Amino acid sequence: MNWDDESVPTTADRLVGAAADGEDQAVEAALRPKALEEFVGQERVREQLDLVLKAARRRGGTADHVLLSGAPGLGKTTLSMIIAAEMGAPIRITSGPAIQHAGDLAAILSSLAEGEVLFLDEIHRMSRPAEEMLYMAMEDFRVDVIVGKGPGATAIPLELPPFTLVGATTRAGLLPPPLRDRFGFTGHMEFYAPAELERVIHRSARLLDVDIESEGAAEIAGRSRGTPRIANRLLRRVRDFAQVKADGVITREVAERALEVYEVDGRGLDRLDRAVLRALLGLFGGGPVGLSTLAVAVGEERETVEEVAEPFLVREGLLARTPRGRVATPAAWAHLGLVPPQGGGPGQDGLFGP
Numbered sequence: 001m002n003w004d005d006e007s008v009p010t011t012a013d014r015l016v017g018a019a020a021d022g023e024d025q026a027v028e029a030a031l032r033p034k035a036l037e038e039f040v041g042q043e044r045v046r047e048q049l050d051l052v053l054k055a056a057r058r059r060g061g062t063a064d065h066v067l068l069s070g071a072p073g074l075g076k077t078t079l080s081m082i083i084a085a086e087m088g089a090p091i092r093i094t095s096g097p098a099i100q101h102a103g104d105l106a107a108i109l110s111s112l113a114e115g116e117v118l119f120l121d122e123i124h125r126m127s128r129p130a131e132e133m134l135y136m137a138m139e140d141f142r143v144d145v146i147v148g149k150g151p152g153a154t155a156i157p158l159e160l161p162p163f164t165l166v167g168a169t170t171r172a173g174l175l176p177p178p179l180r181d182r183f184g185f186t187g188h189m190e191f192y193a194p195a196e197l198e199r200v201i202h203r204s205a206r207l208l209d210v211d212i213e214s215e216g217a218a219e220i221a222g223r224s225r226g227t228p229r230i231a232n233r234l235l236r237r238v239r240d241f242a243q244v245k246a247d248g249v250i251t252r253e254v255a256e257r258a259l260e261v262y263e264v265d266g267r268g269l270d271r272l273d274r275a276v277l278r279a280l281l282g283l284f285g286g287g288p289v290g291l292s293t294l295a296v297a298v299g300e301e302r303e304t305v306e307e308v309a310e311p312f313l314v315r316e317g318l319l320a321r322t323p324r325g326r327v328a329t330p331a332a333w334a335h336l337g338l339v340p341p342q343g344g345g346p347g348q349d350g351l352f353g354p
């Protein structure tokens, strides 16, 4: 194998990145399920949420505050919109980083309509003063607006209409307990199984008027890293290929050829992921090797390797983070079609057996 057969990988426009790009934002609105029963997978969250919403509707009140945690692209925004739709309520969408001052939050809260759903994405990134204001708003539907500064400052209480806060976070563990405790319901979103992603793909294909065979959908699902956003994005790229290079129908063969062109392999790894693995195996015998050294070897920033490539490699059981550095697993050797050196590789100390 030639270790230099690909140029330095870049993270820009990553086809298998979970964050939304411009095109995603433009088309996602059309692909979002509008009702709970259209929402694929996440059975437990869906069932529990269904009860919370039905009970609130029966009481004729607003639903309890809901916290949704999970990786990007798993459907948190979609679910928040469904909550509003199921409650027949309007929705306001904002995010933690957009609320840096308590006053920003007060302005939003005081303009909410009764029963409105406030979706607060990346709630863990809100400023401290805004967070503290939110405690009282969630619990008592009231905020204290501070007027003036220093010893002369006074707090003017402001009544709020009852509303439902839907907070979304990629890391529930980062939320301070007083905030976490104020949510009546917490839903943990899991990565989707391939069969669920196939359903997402079939549904999106119908909406996009794309002809797809079951095996074509399965091929795309298997490379979508458990994430509907990635499944929808790969579907659009494979559709392009099918329309230009084939007769427009997505068969397994068309999906395979297309994803080869886009350099997304059978397990959903892209060039960056493979570059990290190749460096780890080819240059360092499978490790252990320090993160900084590995990053230099692939020509990327340390943070890029750690935050962009590694989480998926670890999740897939291809790479392990150990106190002595990064180590490739036997599955990594197998994935690249290589044989580990005798004895498990230099420095592995039999971590994964002989």
Ligand SMILES: Nc1ncnc2c1ncn2[C@@H]1O[C@H](COP(=O)(O)OP(=O)(O)OP(=O)(O)O)[C@@H](O)[C@H]1O
Binding pocket: 018, 019, 020, 027, 028, 029, 031, 032, 033, 038, 039, 040, 041, 042, 071, 072, 073, 074, 075, 076, 077, 078, 079, 121, 200, 228, 229, 232
């Ligand atoms: N369960 C699902 N069924 C069908 N489509 C889904 C599902 N979950 C997500 N999607 C689709 O995936 C895309 C991304 O979903 P969404 O924007 O809700 O993710 P998110 O978790 O809010 O992501 P982020 O954290 O980046 O904001 C949307 O186009 C949506 O249609």
